[in-house]
Amino acid sequence: MLHLPVYLDYNATTPCDPAVVEAMLPYFTTQFGNAASRQHALGWQAEEAVDYARKQVAALIGADATEIVFTSGATESNNLALKGVVEMYAGKGNHIITCVTEHKAVLDACKHLEKQGVLVTYLPVDDKGLISLEQLAAAITPATILIAIMYANNETGVMQPVQAISRIAKQHGILFFSDATQAVGKVPLNVINDGIDIMSFSAHKMYGPKGVGGLYVRRRNPRVRLTAQIDGGGHERGLRSGTLNVPGIVGLGKAAELCRTQLEAEAQQMRKLRDKLENALLQLEGVSVNGDAEHRLPHVSNLAFQYVDGNALMLGFSKNIAVAAGSACTSASMEPSFVLKALGLEDELARSSLRFSVGRFTTEEEIDYVIEQVSQTVKTLRSLSIQ
Numbered sequence: 571m572l573h574l575p576v577y578l579d580y581n582a583t584t585p586c587d588p589a590v591v592e593a594m595l596p597y598f599t600t601q602f603g604n605a606a607s608r609q610h611a612l613g614w615q616a617e618e619a620v621d622y623a624r625k626q627v628a629a630l631i632g633a634d635a636t637e638i639v640f641t642s643g644a645t646e647s648n649n650l651a652l653k654g655v656v657e658m659y660a661g662k663g664n665h666i667i668t669c670v671t672e673h674k675a676v677l678d679a680c681k682h683l684e685k686q687g688v689l690v691t692y693l694p695v696d697d698k699g700l701i702s703l704e705q706l707a708a709a710i711t712p713a714t715i716l717i718a719i720m721y722a723n724n725e726t727g728v729m730q731p732v733q734a735i736s737r738i739a740k741q742h743g744i745l746f747f748s749d750a751t752q753a754v755g756k757v758p759l760n761v762i763n764d765g766i767d768i769m770s771f772s773a774h775k776m777y778g779p780k781g782v783g784g785l786y787v788r789r790r791n792p793r794v795r796l797t798a799q800i801d802g803g804g805h806e807r808g809l810r811s812g813t814l815n816v817p818g819i820v821g822l823g824k825a826a827e828l829c830r831t832q833l834e835a836e837a838q839q840m841r842k843l844r845d846k847l848e849n850a851l852l853q854l855e856g857v858s859v860n861g862d863a864e865h866r867l868p869h870v871s872n873l874a875f876q877y878v879d880g881n882a883l884m885l886g887f888s889k890n891i892a893v894a895a896g897s898a899c900t901s902a903s904m905e906p907s908f909v910l911k912a913l914g915l916e917d918e919l920a921r922s923s924l925r926f927s928v929g930r931f932t933t934e935e936e937i938d939y940v941i942e943q944v945s946q947t948v949k950t951l952r953s954l955s956i957q
């Protein structure tokens with residue numbers, strides 16, 4: 571039996587894997603200790619659980635456990651990375667290079683820094699959503715201290731050439747920070763091979779709980795130093811004070827382990843379902859893929875439906891299918907997506923776009939249902955608009 575609505579919005583958030591919830595449960599009740607309590611067993615048990623989770627997370631991204639800082643999620647991690655670097659390296663320079671299609675947590679942190687006098691270059695993207703390496707290299711000045719480019723875009727799934735970016739950063743002795751929230755656990759990723767110095771991730775985008783995430787901070791070649799943005803008891807080696815969210819961290823660790831052991835098979839399964847959906851919808855006239863179809867996460871399909879109002883399209887099946895529109899849709903305004911506009915889409919086409927993101931629990935039956943529903947709705951709306 572099909573459970574409605576069919577959830578194809580895994581890029582917004584994922585359900586917790588039942589194994590993650592199971593791993594977390596004892597840390598709410600019997601093993602509720604504070605990981606900073608050094609005087610008794612409950613504290614030691616909590617600390618042990620956090621240490622274990624740190625290893626699980628590190629193993630997923632090819633890091634050392636000592637390089638993982640737990641936070642409340644990728645928004646906080648992005649803020650810590652950007653503001654932490656700017657404060658720590660103020661003596662070296664005051665210029666950051668980022669890109670126009672970054673997540674708001676990066677863009678708004680950059681805007682905040684600009685008000686404090688930091689210079690920020692926002693690289694454009696081409697019609698596939700990719701930055702130009704030549705433009706990146708040309709933007710570097712003696713004052714540049716950080717390149718901040720996301721691993722994969724949350725709206726289009728487009729993956730930036732991180733290895734080439736990190737080589738440019740390294741040549742110039744500049745730190746490379748990547749918001750990898752959408753990529754971690756979905757595609758093979760290794761901070762050493764990829765040359766990443768600082769990297770954000772979030773549990774709820776990879777079948778873990780909401781409100782917990784982390785920041786990878788490289789400890790050698792080079793050793794990255796950050797200024798803490800939350801002061802207090804000196805938790806997380808002074809980088810992020812506050813009593814550790816032990817159940818959440820245990821859940822993040824378990825989620826990372828599940829992703830690591832299932833990654834290859836899961837990516838293949840995601841790609842199969844995504845391609846089936848995408849190929850079927852591309853059969854409809856006037857449907858096209860937004861962003862580079864090749865350099866893309868295996869589970870994401872952002873499609874433009876020409877001559878169909880995105881709002882009407884959503885309303886046509888919104889009770890039965892959960893997807894994301896190409897617009898920040900509050901009931902009052904329909905602002906077209908700034909990401910799609912950056913790819914050169916007109917407002918109208920951006921408003922006619924939908925993001926489908928499949929996940930671990932998506933079934934072929936669900937994909938068949940979505941193909942049928944979306945195709946019917948598009949045909950109905952188009953026949954109406956002809957009259």
Ligand SMILES: *Cc1c(COP(=O)(O)O)cnc(C)c1O
Nearest residue numbers: 643644645673675724751752772
């Ligand atoms: C979801 C997301 C974030 C924000 O993560 P939270 O843990 O919800 O704060 C940041 N960056 C990207 C690319 C995301 O997809």
